[in-house]
Amino acid sequence: MGPLGPNELLFLLQGLKWTLALSVIGFVGGGVFGLLIALARTAENTPLRRVTAAYISVFQGTPLLMQLFVTYYGVALIGLNVDAWLAVAIAFTLHASAYLGEIWRGAIEATPHGQTEAAKALGLHYVSRMKDVVLPQAFKLSLPATVGFLVQLIKGTSLAAIVGFIELARAGQIVSNQTYKPLIVFGVVGAIYFVICWPLSIYGARLEHRLAAAQ
């Protein structure tokens, strides 16, 4: 049995570094792919819409933990000799791209159709119609849900602990096993997650309130 001293706290903070790194990678990677998914999901091409709809429903219909396991072992299977953390990062990117794709699809479809028609009448081609007319408006509409998903993603990175990746939750398990003080350790770990997620949740709620008031 040992005390929960500065060394243990430092170890937790090192885990936190990886939690934040995974969250950022998942969010940025998922954002890029998610945008492509959202565009394909709202495209005029029917097969493209169907394939991305299936992609989204698979990721929204299976546990994140299973997605992690399948990607983790699947990447090794196709002969890629990659780092554990890269495999985990790929899994979070795929996961986030499906959820963000679905959120942004909703926002693109919620943008009034007249906007697209007006852009077409003005002779704008697809890229500038999306980039300059539809997406900026859709972005505003999607912001509360996007922030909400970011919170979900940060919490979700804790599952990387189960495949052995040492982020905040896994660091907590290790410290808990060393000190035999599970309640204090998981209390502290939970508090660290809370300090990160709560301000984001409040921000998201405020955005939603403002959007509802504007409509």
Add this chain to the structure above:
Amino acid sequence: MGYSLDFGVVFARWPELLVGAVMTLGLALAGMALAIVIGVLGVAARRSRFRVLRAAVIAFVEVVRNTPFLVQIFFIFFALPLMGLRFNPTITAIIGLGINGGAYAIEIIRGGVDSIRKGQVEAGLALGLHRPQVFRLIVLKPALRAVYPSLTSQFILLTLTTSICSSIAAYELTTVADRIESDTFRSFEVFFTATVMYLVISWLMNVLFAAISRRYFSYPAS
């Protein structure tokens, strides 16, 4: 040398996988039931005259919604024995799922109850309906319809969350998959099969929830 997939050793354990899937459903249903109870009690407490009670509910909801389920389940797993409560991991998992789902249910149900205007209750009473009739027809049914889509999608999320209960070795599909994996070393095959099973479970729940909605809530909006 390439790796050749072998699902045979996994499929040979199908009875275990099937029991695991049924346990996952059971865990999800029990967690949902507890979540609804916590949700309704929480909304009642949230509307109480006592400020302390209201603040406690708000704190509970915020803490649960802004921390990972994995950390919550570990905390509960170690906290219950200290309170003198010893349960097997599966019961502990149900308590954890109920608490987690309950926090989300409080927020969802609160929105539904807030959507019923007081004037509708007064109108019902003025039309000569009894109080139980007013509650059932004017408060409960429209409130249920208002919260139904959010509540059911939250329930599907809760069902997917049950897989995390494998971390405390609760008896469910992921735990069964873990066991088969450590016996056969066919990691990809086992987890791929389990993933497909989860997909079928959530798809079935979607179909069931949609059917219930069509049966009970398809009357025109007011």
